[in-house]
Amino acid sequence: MLAAGLIGRVLQAQVDSFWWRGPNYYDLWWRGTWEKEGGGCTMNHAVHHLDLFKWLRGMPTEVQAVLANLSHANSEVEDFAAATLRYADGGIGQITASLVHHGEAQQLAFQGERASVAVPWQVQAARARANGFPEANAVLVKEIQSFYDAQPPLTDEGHEGQIANVLAAVEGREPLLVDGRQGRQTLELISAIYQAGHQRGPVKLPLTPADPFYTRAGIRQHARRFHQKTRNVAAFAHNEITLGRDYGA
Numbered sequence: 001m002l003a004a005g006l007i008g009r010v011l012q013a014q015v016d017s018f019w020w021r022g023p024n025y026y027d028l029w030w031r032g033t034w035e036k037e038g039g040g041c042t043m044n045h046a047v048h049h050l051d052l053f054k055w056l057r058g059m060p061t062e063v064q065a066v067l068a069n070l071s072h073a074n075s076e077v078e079d080f081a082a083a084t085l086r087y088a089d090g091g092i093g094q095i096t097a098s099l100v101h102h103g104e105a106q107q108l109a110f111q112g113e114r115a116s117v118a119v120p121w122q123v124q125a126a127r128a129r130a131n132g133f134p135e136a137n138a139v140l141v142k143e144i145q146s147f148y149d150a151q152p153p154l155t156d157e158g159h160e161g162q163i164a165n166v167l168a169a170v171e172g173r174e175p176l177l178v179d180g181r182q183g184r185q186t187l188e189l190i191s192a193i194y195q196a197g198h199q200r201g202p203v204k205l206p207l208t209p210a211d212p213f214y215t216r217a218g219i220r221q222h223a224r225r226f227h228q229k230t231r232n233v234a235a236f237a238h239n240e241i242t243l244g245r246d247y248g249a
Helices: 023-027 047-057 138-149 159-170 180-199 216-222
Strands: 010-018 062-068 080-086 092-098 107-112 116-119 122-124 126-128 134-136
Touching: 010 047, 047 092, 047 107, 047 180, 062 180, 080 180, 122 138, 180 216
Parallel strands: 010 092
Antiparallel strands: 010 107, 062 080, 080 092, 107 116, 116 122, 126 134
16 A cells, blocks of 8 residues: 555654553563563564564664653563654654553554555545645545555465465575565664663664664663562463453453
8 A cells, every 4th residue: 555655655654562461471580681581562562563664664764762661560671662763755653662551452554645544454534625724535535445445365364474485485486575684674673762762862773883782782781671570480370362452352
C-alpha cells in the first residue's frame, strides 16, 4: 500500500508496541538484567514491530528517546520507551514500546499527505474545507480500499513462510528475504534508541564504532540500571502465555 503511493508522501509514521506484564514477570532468573536479557521491552518485546516498521519506512537519520521503568522494581531494564525519529525525506517517526498498557492494543500507522493506512488494516482520508478544517474524502477512501481488496491473498503467514524461504534460499531456489544486513539494522535502531535514551540526547545514524552503544559490551557499560534485581526464580509454577487479544476470553 505504501509503495503504491496512493496516500502520498509519508509525513508521520508510528509504532504502538503495547504489552502488559505484571511486577513478578521479571522474577525469572534471566529476565531484567542487561547482561542476560540485553535490554527491556524495546529489545525483547517491540523488536518484531520495529523490524517491520524499519522494513516499511526505512532507517532514520536521527533518534531521540525517553526510557523509564514505571512498574517493574525487580528489573534493571526499561519497561517503557518513547522514541522520535527523523528521516532524510523530512518525515517523522514515533515508536512507543511498553509493558504497562492494559489490553495490549498494537498498531503500525502511516500518515500520508492524502490519506492514512494502518496495520491492523484501516484507511482514512480527509480533505480541506474552505476554512482549512477537515471533511471526509470518501472517494479517496474507496479508491484505496479497492486497491487493497484487489491485492492477492498472502501465500504464507507467520513463521512458516519465513522458514520456507530460508530453506528455499539454502537450496538456491529463491533469494533470502530477510538477510543479516536487515537484522543488523534492526539491532542498530534499538541500540540508537538506547543510546539516545540513556545519554539523553539526539543520536545520528548510522552508528559508528566510536558510539558508546555500538557494541553489546558498550551497552552493558553505559546503560543505567533502573533498579537492582533482587529476586530470582528458576521457573514459574504456571507458565501459560497470554496475549491482549485473547486473555480475556
